[in-house]
Amino acid sequence: MSIVGIDLGTTNSLISVFTDDGPELIPNALGDFLTPSAVGLSDKGHVLVGQAAKDRLVTHPQLTQSRFKRYMGTNWGQKLGRKHYRAEDLSALVLASLKADAEAYLGAPVERAIISVPAYFNDVQRKATMAAGQIAGLKVERLINEPTAAALAYGLNDKDGESTFLVVDLGGGTFDVSILEMFDGVMEVRASAGDAFLGGEDFTDVVTKHFAEKLEAPLDKFSAKKAAMLRDLADQAKARLSSEHEVSFKFIDDKSNEQTLSLTRNKFEQLVEGLLKKLRHPIQRAVMDAGLRAENIDQVVLVGGATRMPVVRSLIARMFKTFPVHNINPDHVIAMGAAVQAGLVSRHSALDDIVMTDVCPFTLGTEVAIEIARGQHEDGHFQPIIERNTVIPVSRSVINSTIRKGQTQLNLRIFQGEAPRVNNNVFLGQVNISLPKNNKEHEAVDIRFTYDVSGVLEVLVEVLSTKKVSRLVIEGNPGALTKSEIDARFKELDKLKVHPRDETANVAFMARLAKAYENHLGDVRQEIQHMITVFEAVLARQNKHEITETREEIEPHLKAFEDRSIF
Amino acid sequence: MAAWWKVLEVEADADLRAVKRAYAAKLKTIRQDEDPKGFMELRAAYDAARAHISYHEQQANDVTNEITNESVIEVDPDWEVLAQDAADTPPEISYPTIVEQLMDEVHTLINSPWGAGNVGSWTAILDDERLDDIDVYSDFENALLNYMLNIHGFFDEDANVKPKLDLTIAHLVFERFGWQNNRNSVHFNPVVYDWLADKFFRQHEDATYGDLKKIDLRADPAHANYSQFNQRRLIKKPSPRMDKFLKWFDGNGAFILVCLMIALMAIYYAFSPAANKSWDTIYRESIIASQTENNAPDYFGTQKKINLGNSIENIADLDCSQLEAWAKNYTMAESFGERPLDVPSTNEAFLPATDPMEVFKNMEVMKFEDRPANALDEALEKIWQDIESGKTGEVEASIDPAGDTLEERFKPSIKSPTTNKSSIQPWLRAKCLAEERPKYDLTPEE
Numbered sequence A: 001m002s003i004v005g006i007d008l009g010t011t012n013s014l015i016s017v018f019t020d021d022g023p024e025l026i027p028n029a030l031g032d033f034l035t036p037s038a039v040g041l042s043d044k045g046h047v048l049v050g051q052a053a054k055d056r057l058v059t060h061p062q063l064t065q066s067r068f069k070r071y072m073g074t075n076w077g078q079k080l081g082r083k084h085y086r087a088e089d090l091s092a093l094v095l096a097s098l099k100a101d102a103e104a105y106l107g108a109p110v111e112r113a114i115i116s117v118p119a120y121f122n123d124v125q126r127k128a129t130m131a132a133g134q135i136a137g138l139k140v141e142r143l144i145n146e147p148t149a150a151a152l153a154y155g156l157n158d159k160d161g162e163s164t165f166l167v168v169d170l171g172g173g174t175f176d177v178s179i180l181e182m183f184d185g186v187m188e189v190r191a192s193a194g195d196a197f198l199g200g201e202d203f204t205d206v207v208t209k210h211f212a213e214k215l216e217a218p219l220d221k222f223s224a225k226k227a228a229m230l231r232d233l234a235d236q237a238k239a240r241l242s243s244e245h246e247v248s249f250k251f252i253d254d255k256s257n258e259q260t261l262s263l264t265r266n267k268f269e270q271l272v273e274g275l276l277k278k279l280r281h282p283i284q285r286a287v288m289d290a291g292l293r294a295e296n297i298d299q300v301v302l303v304g305g306a307t308r309m310p311v312v313r314s315l316i317a318r319m320f321k322t323f324p325v326h327n328i329n330p331d332h333v334i335a336m337g338a339a340v341q342a343g344l345v346s347r348h349s350a351l352d353d354i355v356m357t358d359v360c361p362f363t364l365g366t367e368v369a370i371e372i373a374r375g376q377h378e379d380g381h382f383q384p385i386i387e388r389n390t391v392i393p394v395s396r397s398v399i400n401s402t403i404r405k406g407q408t409q410l411n412l413r414i415f416q417g418e419a420p421r422v423n424n425n426v427f428l429g430q431v432n433i434s435l436p437k438n439n440k441e442h443e444a445v446d447i448r449f450t451y452d453v454s455g456v457l458e459v460l461v462e463v464l465s466t467k468k469v470s471r472l473v474i475e476g477n478p479g480a481l482t483k484s485e486i487d488a489r490f491k492e493l494d495k496l497k498v499h500p501r502d503e504t505a506n507v508a509f510m511a512r513l514a515k516a517y518e519n520h521l522g523d524v525r526q527e528i529q530h531m532i533t534v535f536e537a538v539l540a541r542q543n544k545h546e547i548t549e550t551r552e553e554i555e556p557h558l559k560a561f562e563d564r565s566i567f
Numbered sequence B: 001m002a003a004w005w006k007v008l009e010v011e012a013d014a015d016l017r018a019v020k021r022a023y024a025a026k027l028k029t030i031r032q033d034e035d036p037k038g039f040m041e042l043r044a045a046y047d048a049a050r051a052h053i054s055y056h057e058q059q060a061n062d063v064t065n066e067i068t069n070e071s072v073i074e075v076d077p078d079w080e081v082l083a084q085d086a087a088d089t090p091p092e093i094s095y096p097t098i099v100e101q102l103m104d105e106v107h108t109l110i111n112s113p114w115g116a117g118n119v120g121s122w123t124a125i126l127d128d129e130r131l132d133d134i135d136v137y138s139d140f141e142n143a144l145l146n147y148m149l150n151i152h153g154f155f156d157e158d159a160n161v162k163p164k165l166d167l168t169i170a171h172l173v174f175e176r177f178g179w180q181n182n183r184n185s186v187h188f189n190p191v192v193y194d195w196l197a198d199k200f201f202r203q204h205e206d207a208t209y210g211d212l213k214k215i216d217l218r219a220d221p222a223h224a225n226y227s228q229f230n231q232r233r234l235i236k237k238p239s240p241r242m243d244k245f246l247k248w249f250d251g252n253g254a255f256i257l258v259c260l261m262i263a264l265m266a267i268y269y270a271f272s273p274a275a276n277k278s279w280d281t282i283y284r285e286s287i288i289a290s291q292t293e294n295n296a297p298d299y300f301g302t303q304k305k306i307n308l309g310n311s312i313e314n315i316a317d318l319d320c321s322q323l324e325a326w327a328k329n330y331t332m333a334e335s336f337g338e339r340p341l342d343v344p345s346t347n348e349a350f351l352p353a354t355d356p357m358e359v360f361k362n363m364e365v366m367k368f369e370d371r372p373a374n375a376l377d378e379a380l381e382k383i384w385q386d387i388e389s390g391k392t393g394e395v396e397a398s399i400d401p402a403g404d405t406l407e408e409r410f411k412p413s414i415k416s417p418t419t420n421k422s423s424i425q426p427w428l429r430a431k432c433l434a435e436e437r438p439k440y441d442l443t444p445e446e
């Protein structure tokens, strides 16, 4: 039974498998490799995932959600219909849909998976991703960092080479930079850096805001539908500007007036200047952490849809004085790499002579108090235990002692980050340890941090005097789900009715028609209404052949209307 | 734990290549997930081997390099002797490096009456286009850090120098380089961070980056955290001899140190191969790479000729400064943009398959005599537009029409940036008209 690789993206997700011919992408029910990471409810209350849900963001904003990856590991939640969904739940629904696609394609049940996560995802976000997998009924064998996956896909092309390369991954919601060294079949990550909240979607937001300003209406004054529509158009405009110098589109405002909006590439570049500045830091830091200079880097590889933007490419070219490489489709490369990792984990014979090592991209440690004057302590200081860019798996320990003699409780708070004060770092969780009463001396504990190959942290604390060891399940982080919560959610989501897979194409087509209807006026709108009526009538007759034929007949006309609104 | 050469099963004097090969072979026999212990032992051996080898390599390196690479806080006892030598015989430097130029600007700014709080001027330096280059950026970051330490008397315990930057500027600098998030990195000694943060922020009772002096635990070695903190934050105090040396320089010490530092960096730069990859090389490469790229078949399987060719025709009869500006602003951006991005691409299509120089030499370029009459005006107009959008800098070109090789013929370089179009347009025009423009004939040389 094969292990699948999954790229669970902010905007798009993919599933793949490692075969004798190498990594292979699996198409979804619509025949696409990319499944939009959008989830919604159909009019009948069935769960919809993918393109149909993405289109329904515009027509049914209350019943649809997207971009939830940004909320992984937080308490964020959203009601769809009557139920409340967390980011883990929505991600689980996407995973379940991908799983169904893979099962249909492979003709066998799929139970084990490798899921890719941004390298800069913190421990809580990683655990949330694992939880999403479990809720979807998958055994998550391993998490793999996205830029590392990309490197695996690239590295496979040249396994005997010796080189150092830098991967820049700007996806929809996250930004990662990794530096890899390859020698003798070893792919070694030297350093990673990133920003878990920076991606192509932020560029879209900037453009949307710009258009709202042009319309002289603040975004929050728009109806939910119109706001979603404007964002959708802004997203298309942004993508067009990657190949054109100017783009215009028609937008029907809340008062049913048709407005024409346009944007030039120059103006766009001006708008996103602030975002571009944020890209610099992680790149610079990764290079410096790896102790490299530009001349030591043989190749700069671009991954992620947002690296298609010319501004991003020329920034990278200016920084490295070299042209970045993007031989493999930037949308596919991470899923391909995840498949390679799946092949490695299942010991596929084609990968015998390849190994990969990764690093922990951020510093992990605990809070300590330190003595500021004799007998006077101040808490809130960060004590690093595993320093950033240490090769994983890794295990490190420190010995700490109590502040006061006779202290019987120790509150251990665990943090991740690079700042000297804990309140500027990310809180991962905490635990209380009981100590024997000892009035004569300071009790001491050995704190051991173990970071496994998936980048998940385990903490062991040993009280030195009693030799009592506690294995800590880090709890108490409001964003993390407990084991029993995960189980409960699995059972609940299992009960949800998912829209039948063989009807996916029809639902998606209907959603597309409805969206086009929304975005047109007058005669065109009438005509689209007519298409909807015809298609509904055919659907009602339930003749598969006829339905497909009608769909194919209408499609070019619909496409022509869509193209007319953006030019 | 066993010695690294035993774990890796190599000779104790094995070279890096042998160590890597041994590590790779062993690694393939270990499952990282199932045997983390075994992996960690192997990894520790590999790290130890690499540290050992690089230590010996460094020993063998020449002294100048060693000093320049070393961070300033690791005060070497021999330092003062070397410093003395360097002061006696000023190194011969023919041109200032970019970092030097930038540091000059910093130095001038800080010593000007308004330098401590001038947000505009500081932002201008920090936003300088030349810092786009990752190497320049990291060298500048280091130089600036060391400079800050020096002018604030980091090496002189007794000197109580007031912060020479206002709070806003200190924030600006810290945030620009992300120093507040870099404290635990390998190239940034925490002592330095703590000291500097303390200098700038404690005075203002601003706890943004922590009142970090308190972390110093040396006062109480009995404390459980002592060894750990102490180990990581150990700083070598200047030796008495060093102290004397600094006193000797008296008030000018800081400035002289900076000069020395810059001089040493210049030496390093002059010998570093990275510094020799000049702007014109990269721009030329950029033209070539995009030319090859645009010869890739597009959607319809046809050869897509883009306006790059036209650009070259127009450029050919102008001077190099325009070639550079064009190359920078258009070729790079346009070649990316013009290509249909979804073209399923083959590896070869996007890598310069042949030697870039060959491609360049073979490009057919219109001769000067045949140029369209208004090409100069058009080019000026374009450059003007660029200046308007703040894109280009003042360009200086040295041109040698008689040069044998391409490198000799083109030698453009960017001078300090100017955003003033009214000043640059007459300058450019005068330059283009007055100069005897070379007639580029780039047909292959026999």
Ligand SMILES: Nc1ncnc2c1ncn2[C@@H]1O[C@H](COP(=O)(O)OP(=O)(O)OP(=O)(O)O)[C@@H](O)[C@H]1O
Binding pocket: A008, A009, A010, A011, A012, A013, A069, A146, A170, A171, A172, A173, A174, A175, A199, A200, A201, A204, A235, A238, A239, A240, A242, A303, A304, A305, A306, A307, A308, A309, A330, A331, B341
């Ligand atoms: N031609 C284009 N020009 C500009 N942006 C584009 C283009 N094509 C796609 N994008 C942007 O790329 C982003 C999606 O990229 P990708 O599919 O790699 O992200 P993801 O994997 O879903 O997200 P992440 O990896 O951050 O979780 C979107 O923001 C999209 O707008």
Ligand SMILES: [Mg+2]
Binding pocket: A007, A008, A009, A010, A146, A171, A172, A304, A334
């Ligand atoms: Mg992605």
